Amino acid sequence: MDLNLSEELVLLRNLAKGFTDERIRPAAAEIEREHRVPRALIDAMAEAGLMGVAVPEEYGGAGLGEMGLCIVMDEITRGDFSVAVTYGAHASIGAMSVLVGGTSAQLKRFLPEMASGKLLGAYALSEAGAGSDPAAMTTTARKDGASWVIDGEKVWITNGDMADIITVFTVTDRERGARGGITAFLVPRESKGVTIGKREEKMGQRGSATVTISFEDVRVSDDNRLGGVGDGFKIAMGTLDRGRLALGANCLGCAREAHAMSVDYATQREAFGKPISDHQAIQWMLADNACDIYTMESLVYRTAWMCDQKRAFGRESAMTKLVCSEALDRVVDRAVQIHGGMGYSAEYKIEQLYRDARVTRIYEGTSEIQRLVIARDVIKRGS
Ligand code: COS
Numbered sequence: 259m260d261l262n263l264s265e266e267l268v269l270l271r272n273l274a275k276g277f278t279d280e281r282i283r284p285a286a287a288e289i290e291r292e293h294r295v296p297r298a299l300i301d302a303m304a305e306a307g308l309m310g311v312a313v314p315e316e317y318g319g320a321g322l323g324e325m326g327l328c329i330v331m332d333e334i335t336r337g338d339f340s341v342a343v344t345y346g347a348h349a350s351i352g353a354m355s356v357l358v359g360g361t362s363a364q365l366k367r368f369l370p371e372m373a374s375g376k377l378l379g380a381y382a383l384s385e386a387g388a389g390s391d392p393a394a395m396t397t398t399a400r401k402d403g404a405s406w407v408i409d410g411e412k413v414w415i416t417n418g419d420m421a422d423i424i425t426v427f428t429v430t431d432r433e434r435g436a437r438g439g440i441t442a443f444l445v446p447r448e449s450k451g452v453t454i455g456k457r458e459e460k461m462g463q464r465g466s467a468t469v470t471i472s473f474e475d476v477r478v479s480d481d482n483r484l485g486g487v488g489d490g491f492k493i494a495m496g497t498l499d500r501g502r503l504a505l506g507a508n509c510l511g512c513a514r515e516a517h518a519m520s521v522d523y524a525t526q527r528e529a530f531g532k533p534i535s536d537h538q539a540i541q542w543m544l545a546d547n548a549c550d551i552y553t554m555e556s557l558v559y560r561t562a563w564m565c566d567q568k569r570a571f572g573r574e575s576a577m578t579k580l581v582c583s584e585a586l587d588r589v590v591d592r593a594v595q596i597h598g599g600m601g602y603s604a605e606y607k608i609e610q611l612y613r614d615a616r617v618t619r620i621y622e623g624t625s626e627i628q629r630l631v632i633a634r635d636v637i638k639r640g641s
Contacts, residue, residue: 259563263329270311270326274333277306282337289465290610293457295344297420301375309349310373312500313357318370323566324500328507328558335511339614340465342508347416347466348372350504351497351622352379355425358500359442359485359493367481368423368444380421380447381501382412382471383494389414390627392427392494393436397473399428399443406443406483408451408476414621418469419454421447425497426473427490440490444482451476462613499572501622502579503561509582509618510554516593516611517547523597534596543592550585557581573635580628583618590615 263271281302289295303309312327313319320326327350335342353372356364356379371377388394397410408428418424424445431439445452455470485493521544524535534540557578564571590612594601601608619625 259560266320266322267326267329270320270322271329271333273306274308274330277303277308278334278337282334282341286338286341286607289338289340293459293464295338295341295465295467299341300344300348300378300420303345304375308345309375310353310369311349313353313369313373317357317365317373319373324503324562325559325566327500327504328562331504331507332511332514332558335508336515338465339508339512339611340463342511343463343466344417344420346501346504346508347381348379348421351381351501352417352421352423352425354500355379355381355442355484355493355497356444358496359489361485363481364444364484372423377422378417378420380415380417380424381497382415382418382424382426384412384414386411386413390624393440393491395427395429395440397426397428399430399441401480402477405477405479408443408445408473408478411470411472413470414458415469415471416466418447418471419457419467423447424471425484427494430487430490434488436491438488440494441487442484442490442493443478444484445473445476445478449476449478460617462610462616495572498622499575500565502628503558503565503571503575505618505622506554506558506561506575506578506582509586509615510551510558512611512615512618513547513551513554513582513586513589516590516608517544517551519608519611520544520547520593520596523600527598540596543596547589547592550589554582554585573632573639576623576628576631576635579622580625580632583615584625586615586618 285299308330310319311322311330312324315321331342356368372379383392385395399406399408424447426443426445428441429439430441451474453472458468524540525533527534561571561574561578564574593608594612597608600606
């Protein structure tokens with residue numbers, strides 16, 4: 259593995275960092291206050307050329323793979339987690355579901371518009387009774403002539419009320435379940451019969467839109483069926499392998515931000531006649547944060563490299579998501595501790611980072627599901 263970033267990836271990191279400093283940071287307080295990421299900010303990311311980072315060049319993207327996507331996620335999460343999650347629902351699991359499962363006609367039809375940001379994507383797998391066990395979903399699709407008719411309800415859909423095109427997973431053969439019974443469709447949000455519910459009020463990442471979507475007799479053409487009939491579960495899981503990795507990069511960016519704020523605070527705040535960074539109790543927390551961040555960084559970029567090398571990376575992606583989300587929780591917890599009373603005040607951003615971090619151990623597969631994925635692979639393929 260070559261640890262040097264290519265010239266293109268260095269330029270990409272600078273671009274994402276510049277965008278974060280100039281556009282995301284100044285907007286972050288309002289995003290948190292209003293519980294809304296403005297579409298104009300997403301459009302600005304598109305103008306900056308960030309929406310199709312991992313889309314291959316032949317389909318209009320930058321062709322910088324998961325390494326590129328993780329670099330962008332790492333940088334923009336430092337500015338605001340909600341913006342990064344909004345971006346990720348499109349650039350990671352939305353567009354990547356098309357890349358993972360699309361036919362060659364679909365890659366040509368959808369990816370260029372997704373890479374340019376003209377079509378904003380979203381990914382609809384979870385249901386009220388099917389979170390950790392998506393094969394238990396009840397949303398159905400039935401063939402009717404040359405089209406399909408979708409009925410059911412999806413929950414916790416990031417970008418659900420902003421997206422132009424939503425990857426929806428449905429049951430087409432109840433008996434076969436996860437093995438050939440689930441089929442994915444690319445459903446335009448404006449389709450007749452699609453109803454968007456209200457936004458969830460959440461503990462953290464409050465700016466990102468999380469909604470319920472109902473489908474009532476929603477008719478989509480067979481051309482919008484993603485991949486083959488019955489391929490849906492594998493497409494869902496293959497996409498989540500990438501999503502979990504990118505989420506590790508989100509955790510890394512958030513941890514870096516919390517750590518940088520902690521170092522600044524600890525070197526300025528004085529107690530017992532000297533900066534608190536001169537006290538060993540604080541030094542140990544800073545050291546532990548630095549170790550956690552180094553671990554996260556190593557896992558994220560090694561796993562991204564494996565994905566881009568087209569090696570199997572499902573176990574490694576689950577390990578990255580598990581370790582990074584749990585490490586982030588430790589980092590933000592220490593960051594609050596270092597900030598003392600100020601860390602508990604809503605006037606300091608550290609309080610928001612503490613809340614933003616918590617869901618990373620839950621969404622895109624809980625820590626318990628990641629352990630299950632890792633253990634099954636260890637048993638099947640060896641340690
Ligand atoms: N890539 C491609 N195919 C995969 C896969 C992957 N990462 N993981 C599983 N599959 C395939 C299996 O190979 C199997 O097919 P074959 O029998 O033909 O080999 C099929 O899918 C069923 O796999 P499995 O038996 O492992 O399915 P389970 O129902 O036991 O589910 C877990 C496995 C629990 C890992 C899965 O349901 C999961 O990830 N749950 C969490 C979902 C989640 O993250 N939700 C969050 C919301 S999405 S934002």
